[in-house]
Amino acid sequence: MSVRDGAATMATNAGGGGGGGGTASPNDQDGRSYLLQIYPRLAAQSTTCCNLRVQKDATAASVISDAATALGLDPGRMYVLAEVKECGGEEWVLEAGDLPAQRFLLWPRKAQEQHPQSLGFYFLLQERNHDGSIHYVHLPPVTKEQQAQRLAARGFLPPPQDDFADLCNLPVLNEDSILNNLRTRFYKKKIYTYAGSILIAINPFKFLPIYNPKYVKMYENHQLGKLEPHIFAIADVAYYAMLRKKVNQCIVISGESGSGKTQSTNFLIHCLTALSQKGYASGVERTILGAGPVLEAFGNAKTAHNNNSSRFGKFIQVNYLESGVVRGAVVEKYLLEKSRLVSREKNERNYHVFYYLLLGASEEERREFKLLPPEEYFYLKQQNFKIEDEEDLRHDFERLQQAMEMVGFLSATKKQIFSVLSAILYLGNVTYRRKSTGRDEGLDVGPPEVLATLSDLLKVKEELLVEALTKRKTVTVNDKLILPYSHSEAITARDSMAKSLYSALFDWIVLRINHALLNKKDMEESIPCLSIGVLDIFGFEDFETNSFEQFCINYANEQLQYYFNHHIFNLEQEEYQAEGITWHNIDYTDNVGCIHLISKKPTGLLYLLDEESNFPHATDETLLAKFKAAAPGEQILCPHTGHGACLRHSTLCRESQISNQGFPGKEHRPHASRHCGVVAE
Ligand SMILES: Nc1ncnc2c1ncn2[C@@H]1O[C@H](COP(=O)(O)OP(=O)(O)O)[C@@H](O)[C@H]1O
Ligand SMILES: [Mg+2]
Structure with missing residues (x-):
């Protein structure tokens, strides 16, 4: 270490960019001298640098001279000093009279304390050519992202967020960045992300412990975006907006089949009723809770995309008093998929309720509803017919019975429903044969035991049933014609009867649920109500061929x-x-x-x-x-x-x-x- 003119103090520091600036403190007591690290840019890449202590008014010329000496460079050659700011892609050659310390004072604080090359702010000592020109070497181009990364790595910028709770805050907004953000969050078990006031949910296909009452409480009366995105936050915002603005609200859920719409609806309804519960569950809430499993049993089925796919759309409207207490609810259903009753793609199933009934019924119920093993029904039989979840189905039947009671189905009503279900299955076993005798072009319908069972279960006379299954009534302007069906028409008529029966049964169940959900008093007196609607329809579907x-x-x-x-x-x-x-x-x-x-x-x-x-x-x-x-x-x-x-x-x-x-x-x-x-x- 040597001192010259009191202008600069020098020390060499070998060992790479990360080394830092020796032992000298950055600023002297008098506040006028500064420690500069100067890197020589020579033909051979070297990481050696010298630490120079310089006065604030030391010129570039004097710093160059001191640095060249400290680095043991040939004093007969000419050098220039350049200030490098990698983050701006800048390399600024100083004039002889420029003051390096002044430049250095404009650097970020962290770079002033120590500025190894790796921080991106440093001085470079460069040789001048014989003609006086500088052999200027451009730094490799740095992209904006690299720059941001380097700055963050060096601590000049806060670390880049690797995920954003709201897509609107993404620094770069395109399909890639959106998907990357959603993926990053998903891997951290953050399945919810906002896009402004819209909530995006990614189906985790596994239980996450984020739906218990603690979470309902946590999200209560919070502005959207204040907490981690959550489905309860959406319910909460709708609830308090309704109360504050006195305007009805609606939550629309959309997504492909199997993406989690119905599950999200259930969470929303749970939260919407819990928010108003104030500590106790009233009858209406119990009915709403029971309505879900009943509708699912009759309206959901196992499909290729989803083991519990809703095959109907529904709009649930929860009604509230102006005080925010739940008053009642209304369910509206749309388009039940009827074709599933009689046929479906392979590996798909008929409606859940049939399997629940066939596997869960007691011996007595089996006799009463004349139930057969599932594989004996034409409407359930299909390629690779195998039921592997028998235990679950038995349990689900119990759960269904419980839920039916919660929505007010008495034992006698349940029996009627199960009889109709059994009849629908028997309809599939009805067969036709062309009449073999005489010139009669009609059809023989059978087998007799199936017809007898049907008549018994539906409480319809067998003759009437046979007539409906074999003949068409056509009403013209002057006449009423009764014509026999052809074989294929009769099959269509039979299937169509099964579909109509099931659809009518489903409508009737929805009607009964609505009766249970509506507050009778509301129908008598007109009490002012507010409401929140949740729309859960069937998602987009695309099969090989679509019906x-x-x-x-x-x-x-x-x-x-x-x-x-x-x-x-x-x-x-x-x-x-x-x-x-x-x-x-x-x-x-x-x-x-x-x-x-x-x-x-x-x-x-x-x-x-x-x-x-x-x-x-x-x-x-x-x-x-x-x-x-x-x-x-x-x-x-x-x-x-x-x-x-x-x-x-x-x-x-x-x-x-x-x-x-x-x-x-x-x-x-x-x-x-x-x-x-x-x-x-
Ligand atoms: N938030 C969630 N947490 C855990 N599992 C979920 C969640 N959302 C959906 N699932 C699972 O995915 C399945 C399909 O979801 P579902 O709501 O029926 O889809 P969709 O109604 O969109 O067809 C559900 O049966 C459930 O197992
Ligand atoms: Mg659904």
């Missing part, structure tokens, strides 16, 4: 998406404009074209289908011609043998079947009313 029901399910999802777009993009942007906020409209994929194609009056595909179904001689080909004429630009494909027309549309599922045969057109409506009539008798 008419998938088409309807996906259409309902398109409508929901439209509603969402309208609120999130259109209305929001209109509000910004009205408030005079400078704003560039956001482009988004508008699905209104798809909705118009399907349902706009009078040329929407659904209207055309309805219209065509009323023509006695309509076929799949005539229907297709109509579709093509109405929507020439769309890719509507040729008829699908035996299944009707096939529709392709980019935003809908890949391929949907639309057929004159497959849905409630001219052929099936009379059946439905007639079956209900037969059963009512």
Whole structure:
């Protein structure tokens, strides 16, 4: 170490960028001398640097001279001093009269204390060429992200958040960053993330201990975003917004089949009733809790995507008094998938309730409802028929019975319901044979023991049943015609009877639940109520071939998406404009074209289908011609043998079947009313 002119103190420090600046303190007592670390940039890369203690007014020329000496460089050569700030990609060559210490004082505090090369702020001693020019070597280009990373690594910026609770706070917003953020959070068991006031939930497919009453309490009356995202926060915001603004609220849940909509609905309803409970569970809450398992047993089934897939849509409206106490609730159901009753894709099951009943019923109940083993029913039989969860199903039957009691089904009513369920299964075992005798073109229906059982279970005379299963009644202007079914028509009639029966049973159960949920007093006196609605529909589905029901399910999802777009993009942007906020409209994929194609009056595909179904001689080909004429630009494909027309549309599922045969057109409506009539008798 040597001292020269009192201008600088030097020390060499070998051993790499991370080494730091020797033992000298950064500032002298008098506050006027500073420790600089100077790195030589020589032909051979070296990490040796010298630590120089310099006065505030020491010039670059004097610092260069001291540094060259300290580093043992050839004093006959010429050098320049450059200030390097990697974060800005800057390398600034100082003039001889510039004051390095002044520059250094502008660096971040941490870099002033110690500035090894690795911190990104340092001085570089460089040789000058013979002609006086500097052999300037550019630093490798640094991207903004690398820069941010380096700054954070060096402690100049707070460490980058590796996940964001609200997507709106993402520094870079694109599909990749959104998905990465959701993935990072998911791996940390954070399944919920906000996008503003929208909550994104990722199905964990396992129990997380974040739904107990402690959490309801924790999220109570908190502004959205204050705490970690949670489904209870959404319920809480809706509840307090309703109370504060005295305006009804609605929570819309959307997502693919199996993504967790129904589970989320259950959590919401749980929280919405718990928030108002104030310590005790009233009758209404008990009924709401019981309604869930009953609706699930009758309306859910095991599918390829979800072991407990809802095959119907529902809107649950919880009514509150203005004080916030739960008053009652209403359930509305949409589109139960009826085709599942008689057929389904392989590895899928019929509605849960059939398996619950067949495996869970006691010996006495088996006799009473004349139950058979599951594999003996045509409607349950399918490829690879195997039931592996017998124990669970038995338990579920008990749970169902308990829930039915909670919604007010008495023992006699339960028996009636189970009888109808058993009858529906027996209907599938009805068979037809062409009459062999004479010129009679009718059908023999059997087997006799199945018909007798059906008559017994449904409490309908066997003759009436046989007639309904074999003959069609047609009413014309002047006449009433009774015509025998062909073999295939009879099978359709039988299946259609089973579907109508189940659907009517389901509607009746929903009606009974609503009676139990509604507060009788409200119907008598008109008490002012507020409400929160939760919409849980069936999610998007896309199979190899999609039936008419998938088409309807996906259409309902398109409508929901439209509603969402309208609120999130259109209305929001209109509000910004009205408030005079400078704003560039956001482009988004508008699905209104798809909705118009399907349902706009009078040329929407659904209207055309309805219209065509009323023509006695309509076929799949005539229907297709109509579709093509109405929507020439769309890719509507040729008829699908035996299944009707096939529709392709980019935003809908890949391929949907639309057929004159497959849905409630001219052929099936009379059946439905007639079956209900037969059963009512
Ligand atoms: N938050 C959650 N925590 C634990 N499991 C969940 C959660 N959400 C969904 N699941 C699981 O995923 C399955 C499918 O969810 P579900 O709500 O039925 O889907 P969807 O109604 O969207 O078709 C549920 O049966 C449940 O096992
Ligand atoms: Mg569901």
